[in-house]
Amino acid sequence: MKVCVFFSLLLFSPFIHAKDLTRGVKLEFIDNCVSLSLENKNIIIDEYLKIGEGDWVYFTTISVKEIKKNRMLAFKNAKIRNRAIGEFLKNNGLDVKNFKYKYSSFEHLWVNKPMKLVGSVKV
Numbered sequence: 001m002k003v004c005v006f007f008s009l010l011l012f013s014p015f016i017h018a019k020d021l022t023r024g025v026k027l028e029f030i031d032n033c034v035s036l037s038l039e040n041k042n043i044i045i046d047e048y049l050k051i052g053e054g055d056w057v058y059f060t061t062i063s064v065k066e067i068k069k070n071r072m073l074a075f076k077n078a079k080i081r082n083r084a085i086g087e088f089l090k091n092n093g094l095d096v097k098n099f100k101y102k103y104s105s106f107e108h109l110w111v112n113k114p115m116k117l118v119g120s121v122k123v
Helices: 002-012 038-050 064-069 071-091
Strands: 022-026 056-060 099-103 107-112
Touching: 022 038, 038 056, 038 071, 064 071, 071 099, 071 107
Parallel strands: 022 056
Antiparallel strands: 056 107, 099 107
């Protein structure tokens, strides 16, 4: 019986998959620019609208080429760019408590789409 269960799980495992709750977005900044271009703003809004309720999207704002040139400057640029993205999203109506700044080797901005939108008017 154990062998049958094992083989059935092995057989059906390619068909079983889970939904990925995070989406990573790589934004391009030309010539170490730290301001958001119109193209990047459109990408940010589109990706936020694509994710489902309760899901996360994170933004990577530096490239490997920037890291190779000057690691410290790339770190500072990532921080400035992520704050600019956060300010842009805040100005477009997102609540600051849905932002998280997380660090791996560099800073990334993570944005959560809430399960339920909260109205600004109390009844």
